Amino acid sequence: MRAIRHASHELPVARWAILVGVAVVGSLFFGASLALVLPHWTFSGAALWLSLSAGLAWCVFIPALTVGGRLGVAESIDASLQTMAAGEVVLTAGTLANLLLARTGGFAHAAPINALIVAISNLAMATVLVRILRDRVPARRAVLLWMLFLNGSGALFFAVLHGFFRLS
DSSP states (O other): OOOEEETTEEEOHHHHHHHHHHHHHHHHHHHHHHHHHSTTOOHHHHHHHHHHHHHHHHHHHHHHHHHHTTOOHHHHHHHHHHHHHHHHHHHHHHHHHHHHHHHHTOGGGHHHHHHHHHHHHHHHHHHHHHHHHTTTSOHHHHHHHIIIIIIHHHHHHHHHHGGGSOOO
């Protein structure tokens, strides 16, 4: 894949494709790993629920960041994809933690550990986003957009889509 020329600059299509792949695969694996440690959850249901809910939240956040951050669409997409990759590093560690929990029988601790993993991933992503945009978007605005549009829509999508996937 090569970059596509757009409005006097090239879009990094190949890099974006790789980052989207990292985000999708990482979310699918982390979601599926929840079925290892949460009673009666299915691999496919958990993987699809987590991935689709999170993916839709990013589809809300990117336009909100573009408008609220006064950024170009390509800049918002690029910052968001880099941010997602940082979150996937944490979720990959979470997948490994779930494998370890399943192997050692640490099921009683799985829910709080996974809540902590998601919280750390969220904090890591918000921090990366603020750092990437520090010269163009004030930190308070970036965090406000993050909380309202990514976390807000994410919570809504998780709640609404919960019933559509067979988690147990």
